[in-house]
Amino acid sequence: MTISKNELLKRMSEGVLEMEEDVVIEAANNYLEAGYPVLEGILEGLVDGMNKASVLYDEEEYFVTDVLLCSDAMYEGLNILRPHLSSDEVDRKKPTGVIGVVHGDTHDIGKNLVKIMLETAGFEMYDLGRDVPLIDFVEKSKEVKADLICLSTLMTTTMSGMETVINLLKEHGIRKDLKVIVGGGPISQKFSDMIGADGYSNNAVEAVKLSKSLLGLV
């Protein structure tokens, strides 16, 4: 007996929200076998669940560990559905971002959350990891024609690297082509203004809203 599309969408969404990878995997496979539209499965099932998780995170019902597990479940589902997207759905131009933790710091929980949230929101994200040499942000941004750079640090000691990245972007003549947002424990709006970044956000959910508004995607 085939299960209705809405039922499977609901199972995928709830599976993500409840961090149940197995539920998501089974629902995604059933969804595919039944021949339902793939893009809808991603957006109304998997991403819907992740969006609900981010609302709970914003409301401090969910914490970082929960969001990480939700995203694992979402990515499991994406691995199943994504290869079946039609070619024009795949080629659709997505906003592109480069993200990383600046040189000197290896704390990347916040960065990982922002990346997950931005991917959920439809961004194509290039993750440079942590302890990233500053020039790499510039080079990667050129290579992928980034719309957005997200810089993170949790350490007061490495904050000044963010300003260096912005100066490097100017030197390479691409500062005007993209938006730079900053975040992390010691960072503030004041610091962001001081170094000439385009915006600051103090959590991952805000970072998505900020990125969308800076890029005029709202």
Next chain:
Amino acid sequence: MGNILTEKKRLFNSLSNKKVDRPPCICPGGMMNMVTKDLIDQLGVEFSEAHHNPNLMADLAELVYKEKCFENYGVPFCMTIESEAFGAKVKFGNNSIEPHVTQYNIDSVADYKSLPKVDYAKKRFAVVLKAIEILKGKETDIPIIGNITGPISTASSIMEPVDFYKELRKKNKLAHEYLEVVTDSLIEFALLQIKAGADVIAISDPSGTGEILGPKFFDEFAVKYINKIIDAVQSEGVPVIVHICGQMKNVYGKVKKLRSEVLSFDSIVNIKEAINNLPNHYIMGNISTYALEFGEKEKIQELTKHCLKQEVDIVSPACGLGMNSPLENIQTILQTVKGGVKNAASEN
């Protein structure tokens, strides 16, 4: 005058409900690093070498006091010693970048049995212990604070933190077994620091925040294992400072359960709220390290006076100092703490 307190006496008095003329002004070391580029340059050394050389480490710790920054000695100046002993790879940075872990040793909490056996006589453990002995040998009245990295921060520096956090739920039992091993080793290190001469032990666990873990895991993991260390240290008659990063409001009820004498907080925490919520702890805090690095002297005075007004038990920075913080800004905290007393006395 017989009632002038030495730095050590003042700190100990303020940790035992005894009378003090004013709060002590300290910065423990470890994650709460107090060595800045100005001090390193003054000594003409390479910071990266001070992590390997007990004489340099002791000299820098002493200079912090001599330059009237803080009223304590504290070592080490990083939070990578413990994880390095468990096989993580560390880059030692330079005069403006602290040591940091660049490569992990295990992939999962399930692999904890393959961790190397820690040899406390070797590596940088020995450097820290020797530095404490050197400082102790000076026979001053300056309290020596030994530092260890908290259990969650250590455990998540030996393996990828994202996987670690997920496995707290997914491999709960193994995660506990792993943390037992890590905690036992931290206790060993703390006890050796006491034996070498540390008067106080500070534990910083920046990766074990309520914001990351949520109240349930904060209680189940951070509180449990930090308390285990606290108990061991206190059984030696030595007081404990615990520094917790991040916002507290979700976890005040759990933080209460930490059995340390002192709790230290991030600048994001409203100090009055902390004092009200935690009546059974001495509260230490919480001058913004952002202000210390980028603010004006007047701002530092204002922040320090605010802490004094809220009656914090110990005045300290809210986190590790930025390496480029100007010396004058750092010195302003202690000057203001001292001046605060003078002003109060003249009013009487």
